[in-house]
Amino acid sequence: SSLFAIPYLPRYASTYSLPALHVASAIFILAMQAVVLASSPLAFLIFWELMSIAAYFLVIADREPASIKAGLIYLVMAHAGFSCILAGFLVLAHGNPLMDFTLLAQSITNLSPAMLTTAFFLFLIGFGSKAGLMPLHQWLPLAHPQAPSNSSALMSGVMLKVAVYGFLRVTLDVFPHIDTNWAIVVIVISLLSAMLGVLMAAIETDVKRVLAWSSIENLGLIFFMIGIGFVFKNLGLPSIPFFVAALLHSLNHAIFKSGLFLAAGAIISERHTRDIDEMGGLANSWPLFSLAFLGLVFGAAALPPFGTFYGEWLTFQHLATTLSSVPLGIAFLLILSLSILALVSGLAIFTFVKTFADIFLGRSRTESNSKPKPLPQSMVLIILSTTILSLIIGVFVSPIASVLAHIFSPFNHAIQLYAPLSLTTETIQPLFVVSIFILIAFVGYETHQSLLRKRRIKITETWDCGQPINAHMEYTATGFAAPIRFFFRSILMSQKHMLTERITPQNPWILRRKLEWDTTSRLEEHLYTPLGNLVLIIAAKIKRLQNGIIQFYILLILITLVLILGFAI
Amino acid sequence: MISVLSSVIQTVLVILAAPLTVGLIRKIKARLQNRQGASVFQPYWALLSLWRKQMTITKYSSWVFHAVPFVVFATSTILALCIPALGTGSWTAQQGNLFLLATALAVGSMFLVLGGMDVASTFGGMGASREMTLAALIEPAVIITFTTLGTLANTWNFDGILHAASQTPWLTSHPFFLLTILSFICVLLAENARYPVDNPATHLELTMVHEAMILEYSGPYLAILEAASAIKLTVLGLLLMNLIFPFFLTITSPLGALASLAGFSIKLLLAAALIAGIETVFVKMRFYRMQEYMTVAYFLGLAGLILSIAF
Secondary structure (H helix, E strand, C coil): CHCCEEEHHHCCCCCCCHHHHHHHHHHHHHHHEEEHHCCCCHHHHHHHHHHHHHHHHHHHHHCCCCHHHHHHHHHHHHHHHHHHHHHHHHHHHHCCCCCCCHHHHHHHHCCHHHHHHHHHHHHHHCCCCHCCCCCCCCHHHHHHCCHHHHHHHHHHHHHHHHHHHHHHHHHHHHHCCCHHHHHHHHHHHHHHHHHHHHHHHHHHHHHHHHHHHHHHHHHHHHHHHHHHHHHHHHHCCHHHHHHHHHHHHHHHHHHHHHHHHHHHHHHHHHHHCCEEHHCCCCHHHHHHHHHHHHHHHHCCCCCCHHHHHHHHHHHHHHHHHHHCCCHHHHHHHHHHHHHHHCCCCHHHHHHHHHHHHHHHCCCCCCCCCCCCCCHHHHHHHHHHHHHHHHHHHHHHEEEEEHHHHHCCCCCCCCCCCCCECCCCCCCCCHHHHHHHHHHHHHHHHHHHHHHHCCCCCCCCEECCCCCCCCCCHHCCHHCCHHHHHHCCCCCCCCCEEEEECCCCCCCCCCCCEEEEEEEECCHHHHHHHHHHHHHHHHHHHHCCCCCCHHHHHHHHHHHHHHHHHHCCC | CCHHHHHHHHHHHHHHHHHHHHHHHHHHHHHHHCCCCCCCHHHHHHHHHHCCCEEECCHHHCHHHHHHHHHHHHHHHHHHHHHHCCCCHHHHHHHHHHHHHHHHHHHHHHHHHHHHCCCHHHHHHHHHHHHHHHHHHHHHHHHHHHHHHHHHHHHCCCHHHHHHHHHHCCCHHHCCHHHHHHHHHHHHHHHHCCCCCCCCCCCCCCCCHHHHHHCCCHHHHHHHHHHHHHHHHHHHHHHHHHHHCCCCCCCCHHHHHHHHHHHHHHHHHHHHHEEEEEHHHHCCCHHHHHHHHHHHHHHHHHHHHHHHHHH
């Protein structure tokens, strides 16, 4: 991603203050690495905060009003999350944040269940808000698209994974035991996030927001895999496939989402808009780039032979195989999860087909656009390399999965390079899948060439029913997603306003019509606005303390001191 | 070796028989509507004449347009390879994991959609949007039906499933399997763009899904796409019949092979008759009522799955 910045950022030298951006990026990357390396809660928290602050400066980098608003929302959410994590650690460690993770794990065995439950949910809120889980997801589709594309790639690709890491680290290393009820809460929240994320991604037309919503969906899937893993662990069933699937999916998501954000950046810098409705026809000008993008789309839609497929396959297969060996109640939960996952994966395909088709296929929907200039080689190569990396994970998924499984049970997993993937009782041979695709490409290319040689291809206009058609008659992304908006209208609650205006005031029949969409989630209205008002009201009440009498302030300090002493003793 | 040979023979047989299925459906439908109907072999001639023609391709299309027919044909062929038509014991059918085949179906519709979007025409976009919606919404029903089959057979490829079914026909041993069959019929009709989901016979923009996407294709490419959809229809139709009547599925002895060939012809005829019957009795549903259809398909499958676990 940093490599991508070299050809990419100079195009925006006037929008961003480049030195500041570089500093913020460097601190951001450093802090993310430090969080993962931290061995004590204190270091973890410090670098976590550093990461959040650096990300804030990336979000507001272009100093647009929209970015500053998004940055503010992000900052509030990040700090709410941070204080939850801090509180979680303090609850676990009896207020002593200086011990390291192993000591912490030993010391909490004598905590009461109520304390553990509180701590777990504090962590869930903290890490969940960073990972964009429902209902604390609102900042993500606002903040990620506002950052420069290479920073969005880092934020979606890596920062969300840091949240996954934090959650796994705490739940696996520190907590002695994860209650099944807690895990079920995680499952419900994550399935809701996946479903809402993919639905919003399906109807969204801003390319970077599509990617941001899709991140919510994927993080939902990852947290689902973790949650169901804990349920299986408690039932005494093999849980490793789920944890491996979660890690595999995190890895894949980091790669394909970074690639997609970078590609989106390249497209936006050419088209000067983020609206998919105004794009189209790029595949002819940038064939190699579109091929790379199609590969990433396969990754994002979890289709073979790319790596993402195997993570989802492990989950589906393991859920399905264990159905008949669990109690009926749990089986019902598994079936419901399986159906929701199926719908989510179907809609994910929908989302990315829409994105690819409306950006690359057909002809450009705004006719003023001249033929796009060829992209710099280095940009294409970097995006192609993410596609290839995603494919390599798909081909060598079995050794990677064995290594990941090794983390959870350090025995019994020989690492073989070409073995079929077999963590459950079912196996799948990645090489078989890949060879099918190579065969298709080869046969297709040969037949195409032979048809060309026989001069049996004639290039014409699109069939137009007898009157000329133009690019405005093409289906846009908004039109493409219309059936989804209709079928899920009770969930999405999007609002359509038909604005009519008389062209001549006397004649009521000749009207100018305009459609307006409002697809913002109702959740914002019903949850965030009252919450914000509540905070404002409380703040106004507290403000009365600030009355300017110095004796009163001294009294407050005294009361605080007495209270602290009282707690300490 | 025998198993590899068996899968090659079965696949070639299905590919060759596929246009016949379409011809049979059209013939039976015509007879039910008191028409004479064209010969059952008409689709072969249609494909042949298409193959010989020159193609016209719109100037706005890109390389994706050229890739689509091959990918779609390949996904149909993969289905033909991995779902046994004649009998069990073929090598490729043992490799084809159920969920992998579900993605093969998805890749097929995805590329059809890309082909429809790559022509800069409203028709293509309309069909593409509808097809992608249907493909996304039918996914839960597909996964649930496939899971039921896998759970009943305790194996996750179609070779094992048909083998298990041929030991004890599930319709008699588990009567609720009928629910899964009904759900599977819904999936089959939706995946193959038949009534009540789509009208395969018209180019009218109110009804069309599949036809709209392939409107710009002509000549050899159109022949490939038509053949691909015929193969998919044949494979899924035969799978349905093999699940209802899991007989004559051993092809190890010469006599068994002959019997299964006869069974194949009868099952093909029955599948064609069933689809033609459905198309004669039911009308096309409004597209914006499709979620009711999908919900029915899903809940039938869900009931089948829960009952198959509970008992």
